[in-house]
Amino acid sequence: MKIERVQGTLSLRRTIESGTEEQRKAVKEIIEQVRKNGDAALRKYTEQFDGVRLDSLCVSQEEIEEAYWIVDEKMIEIIRKAARNIREYHERQAQTSWFMTRDDGTMLGQKVTPLDAVGLYVPGGTAAYPSSVLMNVIPAQVAGVKRIVIVSPPNERGTLPASVIVAACELGVEEMYKVGGAQAIAALAYGTETIQPVDKIFGPGNIYVALAKREVFGQVAIDMIAGPSEIVVLADETARPNEIAADLLSQAEHDERASSVLVTPSLKLAHAVEKELKQQLATLPRRAIAEKALEQYGAIYVTDTLDEAIEVVNELAPEHLEVMTANPLQLLGKIRHAGAIFLGRYSSEPVGDYFAGANHVLPTNGTARFSSGLTVDEFVKKSSVIFYSKEALQKNGESIAAFARLEGLEAHARAIEERLKK
Amino acid sequence: MKIERVQGTLSLRRTIESGTEEQRKAVKEIIEQVRKNGDAALRKYTEQFDGVRLDSLCVSQEEIEEAYWIVDEKMIEIIRKAARNIREYHERQAQTSWFMTRDDGTMLGQKVTPLDAVGLYVPGGTAAYPSSVLMNVIPAQVAGVKRIVIVSPPNERGTLPASVIVAACELGVEEMYKVGGAQAIAALAYGTETIQPVDKIFGPGNIYVALAKREVFGQVAIDMIAGPSEIVVLADETARPNEIAADLLSQAEHDERASSVLVTPSLKLAHAVEKELKQQLATLPRRAIAEKALEQYGAIYVTDTLDEAIEVVNELAPEHLEVMTANPLQLLGKIRHAGAIFLGRYSSEPVGDYFAGANHVLPTNGTARFSSGLTVDEFVKKSSVIFYSKEALQKNGESIAAFARLEGLEAHARAIEERLKK
Structure with missing residues (x-):
């Protein structure tokens, strides 16, 4: 895996397989x-x-x-x-x-089914x-x-x-x-x-x-069509290279197209992780897969400052993000785009894959910019519920009809007025 | 618009325009x-x-x-x-x-961004x-x-x-x-x-x-790709035919492909609405559009009982549903599929289009079976947050590693064990 000084725009995006x-x-x-x-x-x-x-x-x-x-x-x-x-x-x-209700007898709601x-x-x-x-x-x-x-x-x-x-x-x-x-x-x-x-x-x-x-x-x-899995590790010089390497490999073993990335302001850490990766790879049963993944989609990005490293993370919008810095919690507010965020050295990604309780179905391919992992929401739908009282219609009917006519929809206006007739 | 006794499976689905x-x-x-x-x-x-x-x-x-x-x-x-x-x-x-937290120091959460x-x-x-x-x-x-x-x-x-x-x-x-x-x-x-x-x-x-x-x-x-607009009115003999007709027309004037449907156990109401529709159509500025919509995608379905009428509504899963029955609120629990539900005679659909406060962007084409209208949720994404303490990993690490090996992912197991080393 190459160590690179970061320049320009980064992306984890890989072509989505659309089949032959x-x-x-x-x-x-x-x-x-x-x-x-x-x-x-x-x-x-x-x-x-x-x-x-x-x-x-x-x-x-x-x-x-x-x-x-x-x-x-x-x-x-x-x-x-x-x-x-x-x-x-x-x-x-x-x-x-x-x-919710209003004084005029209006009731509005949302029914979750x-x-x-x-x-x-x-x-x-x-x-x-x-x-x-x-x-x-x-x-x-x-x-x-x-x-x-x-x-x-x-x-x-x-x-x-x-x-x-x-x-x-x-x-x-x-x-x-x-x-x-x-x-x-x-x-x-x-x-x-x-x-x-x-x-x-x-x-x-x-x-x-x-x-x-x-x-x-x-x-x-x-549900979503998942792309290959990704991990980004955001680490400073306090992190342990052996643990970072092990986590990068745990993602890389999934799939030849999986992506494992380290972002750090510490060049020293970058070199140490590179060395650890080689050692740990040697004895891995799925070594061939992991090696190919690291080669194709692995990277170590070195930035000047931790803040720049965070910006790189937001640009990548990874499926999994591990934060291994001196004070991981204080970075949480700055992380805008990530499917799941693992804080601190004991929160290794497999903790979330199987056991901790959060869902392991997460947005890949940079889509964490605009989408979420699997939640209970995906199994319900919401219907709005509208109850208008006679009083509410008498009070607001004219306004509603005027709005309808502003949009050129006369039958909409008449539907309201049909109720206001004496 | 024809009056039909309902038989078999019903659907509001129209072909989605996929362009030439x-x-x-x-x-x-x-x-x-x-x-x-x-x-x-x-x-x-x-x-x-x-x-x-x-x-x-x-x-x-x-x-x-x-x-x-x-x-x-x-x-x-x-x-x-x-x-x-x-x-x-x-x-x-x-x-x-x-x-949420656990006694062992685990913190799990969901960050809304x-x-x-x-x-x-x-x-x-x-x-x-x-x-x-x-x-x-x-x-x-x-x-x-x-x-x-x-x-x-x-x-x-x-x-x-x-x-x-x-x-x-x-x-x-x-x-x-x-x-x-x-x-x-x-x-x-x-x-x-x-x-x-x-x-x-x-x-x-x-x-x-x-x-x-x-x-x-x-x-x-x-966001969704919206189909043509739809209304289904569920009514019993207590409803006013002039109001129902006005509401059906307010949907029909949108688009020649819009769909307006009345479902009722009352044959008398069905005939009265049919008559009202003709009268009200006569003076409508967008008459040509509304007429074509009613002809193509309009229907009056007559059922034996109100419960059967509700089942028809659930089958149709309409974008807009108006409930004009003696006790609309008591039917709310039985309605499983509808984008928005308007209860009672004063809750005419244009009330919701412009003014009441609920959103007018709603699921069409029967998709209310599995999707919702536009909500604030569509403008956020959720990241899971996982913090595992040393204690939590020591307690559960072995289980997590065992689970990983059950799925054949050795590097996952090793990432955990790397932290448990003395």
Whole structure:
């Protein structure tokens, strides 16, 4: 990783993968087939892409029992503790319906209503992501969503990873289907014999899943399309190089396109981190991935002052920001753009990925400038409520009609006046 | 408008205008030209599309004075009162940063930060929309957005409608540019010599504006792409047919694609409303538009019971819902999907369009199932804040590392353990 004196405008932006023409065509075809042939299409694609023939798409009671047998008791306890922490945090986000009144009898309010049904895509492949289950299902439950559906591609044994099944069961999720890829997204959006459609689809996935989410958007709502993960560490000379290096690597191991950046006014620290990175890389199981990520999207930026370093951070608007300075809390007010902010040396990013309680679904690719991570808000919608009394209309009716006519909308004015007639 | 007994699944969905290939190409070309040539391109397109040559894109002090001279004092007072009402309502939506602590020294929170800069598109053409200024600018101000930019196409005199200028000045907006169409959206997204770029673009516009917003999405955030307006009236036999008809027409006059629907268990009411519609249509200035809208997208649905009527409403998920029944408030809990809910006979929809205080930017095309109208939330973003103490990491570090290894992410586990080393 190169050490650079910062000059000019910086950005973490990487091109958003929009897929090839072929991939887009394939996704459209899959969606059409699922709309036309329902479950039969799901079975066909599951055999084709996941290499298994399934009688039932549902996760069975036997599979659940097996999963509990596979995942060890201590790990189940950790999942439970993490779930409690995540729930405690997200409960603070829950918004309530409210109203206000005026002396003339007007009542105005905002009604918060949970979505009826949401779907969560849990990626499969070589790894298992129980944390993705926790981070998406718990806010939905806090919001009061009645129907929560999990879909995930089956492994070669025709089942889901045990840790995913256990995480879902611990949360009380009752609908879990063994189907992945674009076909799963199509089923959630349009429904099949087995899977009733949902209103909004959450969760990360590969390029086919991302393209399918884009394709069904409008029919249903979707969450963000996540880009590769990012970390920026803002540190001064008081920070420990070994800890910074370990955190940069924990981001880099995710994906060859992940981005790990250190911003510091200390050239000495920059050199020490560079050295640590080399040492720690040597023994890392996912070394090849991490190395490639650091090479392509890693950077160490050295600024003249700490204030300049903060400005660089705001320009980058990272998904994850770690602040390892002498007084991290006093910098909080100056940080305008970041998905999540980790303060101090003990707040290593994996603390937030799994356990502390905040959500790990965060805005990537510089979008922290204008968007937020996943919150309970994403699982509700708000309707305004307007009650106007006779008195209020008599008092204000003329003004309202005048405003309507100012905009050239005569029928609007007449709708008001129809009520004011003697 | 036909009276129908309801059967099967209903929907207000109309195809979303996605423009012709030619329009999309034109928009791309305009955006590219603005990126390349800045102000010169804005001037060129303004001359080409709006038919005026502008020396300065800014609204001048003279234009402001002229606007105040044109708009009469009484109307300015009405705009001020509406602005106060809208501000009072939206201030209730403002969210605050919060934090929670745990005994082990953990602090978790959510930092609410306003967006740095937003742009608002105010449509031009034959009409003037000062209400659009109020409904978009006030929530931005309540959120604490520092830089608010209005763009709007100049009229044949090379200026903006007086009522738009006055509304903006009353709110203290300091940046107002006479530029419209796709070129205005491009300027807001990428910036020119005169117009600094913003982070998010709000406001409705014609097909070119909508296509341009789609095109720059990603570079900046955008608000929803609004479809044609809708009203559903839920009424029983106690409602007045003349008032219902007037409200249906007030929606229908907006646009030939607007949708006005009555849902009622009363066949008698249905017939009476039908008759009233004919009478009131006769004298309406925008009769041709309203008639076409009613013909294409109007409907009167008659159900057996009021409960069935409510289910029809939930299925339609309308932008605006008026409830004109004997006891409207008691139905509020049963209404799951609607952008705004107007209760009782004095709460005619134009009350909400201009004056009561709730926002008139609302989800159309059935999207009230999963989305909300414009709120202060759209002008802020939330960053999670995580502070972990030494004690907290010592207590939970092992669990976090175990979770990371469960997901196959060794560097995550090591980042934690690096801190636990003696």
